[in-house]
Amino acid sequence: MSRSNPRVLSTLERAGGFASAQEVYRLMQREGESIGLTTVYRALQSLVNDKIVDVLRRDDGEAIYRLCGEAHHHHLVCKGCGDTVEIEGGAIEKWAKMMAEEHGFRDVGHTAEIFGLCGKC
Amino acid sequence: MSRSNPRVLSTLERAGGFASAQEVYRLMQREGESIGLTTVYRALQSLVNDKIVDVLRRDDGEAIYRLCGEAHHHHLVCKGCGDTVEIEGGAIEKWAKMMAEEHGFRDVGHTAEIFGLCGKC
DNA sequence: GTGGTAATGAAAATCATTTTCATTTGTGCT
DNA sequence: AGCACAAATGAAAATGATTTTCATTACCAC
Ligand SMILES: [Mn+2]
Ligand SMILES: [Mn+2]
Ligand SMILES: [Zn+2]
Ligand SMILES: [Zn+2]
Numbered sequence: 121m122s123r124s125n126p127r128v129l130s131t132l133e134r135a136g137g138f139a140s141a142q143e144v145y146r147l148m149q150r151e152g153e154s155i156g157l158t159t160v161y162r163a164l165q166s167l168v169n170d171k172i173v174d175v176l177r178r179d180d181g182e183a184i185y186r187l188c189g190e191a192h193h194h195h196l197v198c199k200g201c202g203d204t205v206e207i208e209g210g211a212i213e214k215w216a217k218m219m220a221e222e223h224g225f226r227d228v229g230h231t232a233e234i235f236g237l238c239g240k241c
Numbered sequence: 242m243s244r245s246n247p248r249v250l251s252t253l254e255r256a257g258g259f260a261s262a263q264e265v266y267r268l269m270q271r272e273g274e275s276i277g278l279t280t281v282y283r284a285l286q287s288l289v290n291d292k293i294v295d296v297l298r299r300d301d302g303e304a305i306y307r308l309c310g311e312a313h314h315h316h317l318v319c320k321g322c323g324d325t326v327e328i329e330g331g332a333i334e335k336w337a338k339m340m341a342e343e344h345g346f347r348d349v350g351h352t353a354e355i356f357g358l359c360g361k362c
Numbered sequence: 363g364t365g366g367t368a369a370t371g372a373a374a375a376t377c378a379t380t381t382t383c384a385t386t387t388g389t390g391c392t
Numbered sequence: 393a394g395c396a397c398a399a400a401t402g403a404a405a406a407t408g409a410t411t412t413t414c415a416t417t418a419c420c421a422c
Contacts, residue, residue, distance in 0.1 A: 365420105369419085370415105377411095379406105382405075383403095386401070389399095391395085392393100
């Protein structure tokens with residue numbers, strides 16, 4: 121049951137950060153790779169099963185995937201122009217770990233985003 | 242633009258805990274209330290806008306809604322059974338404010354969720 | 363009552379994801 | 393090579409939540 125297609129994995133790597141199945145698919149098409157959307161979905165599911173890839177959900181519900189190894193970071197997004205700054209979240213990591221411990225949760229992950237108006241807007 | 246239909250709100254109350262738009266709709270139908278699915282969606286969106294209701298996502302991507310208290314808080318959600326603990330986020334508030342200042346952002350808000358497996362799962 | 367605006371809901375459209383199923387590919391064996 | 397059998401692939405159809413359209417209805421103000 122090892123459907124962890126290496127071309128899909130390498131494309132997700134190349135994408136850097138999060139990408140949805142549809143985005144991975146479009147990226148491969150644009151680069152001339154021949155692959156079916158179904159295979160992309162199956163490969164990503166498999167990679168998640170094997171814990172090589174993380175999955176979470178965008179606000180619109182679309183599933184997004186990311187290599188587990190990549191540096192974990194958060195975003196500061198401008199509601200006006202969409203500019204995004206990648207920020208470090210040491211305080212969040214500690215908070216998440218503490219809260220999980222306190223309530224007996226394990227295998228925890230987290231999401232955290234800040235949004236507002238940037239200097240130009 | 243206040244489409245926060247009170248019958249939808251009261252149904253969500255009666256449901257207790259989280260319920261999806263589809264579930265709220267089916268519940269109202271079962272109890273003989275005449276309402277359209279579209280109106281349920283619009284009412285829930287409106288309630289979320291007014292911060293009367295929290296929204297998050299099930300693992301399958303379906304949006305689920307729940308009445309939320311006045312105080313600003315965050316969630317610790319079990320990926321296994323869906324149990325949710327409302328937690329306090331003082332550390333996050335400070336972090337968000339500091340990051341925003343550092344990058345010249347104003348009028349900032351934030352989201353932060355922790356997810357993992359609870360003690361029972 | 364008349365005109366204007368907001369709310370409603372049935373039906374169609376959207377869109378990510380899953381399922382089906384026929385075809386292709388790979389692998390071990392003779 | 394030739395054959396058998398399992399796994400992988402992908403096009404097309406199905407699914408299901410959510411959104412959009414649009415015609416109708418309820419609600420107000422004057
Ligand atoms: Mn973090
Ligand atoms: Mn907070
Ligand atoms: Zn900006
Ligand atoms: Zn649990």
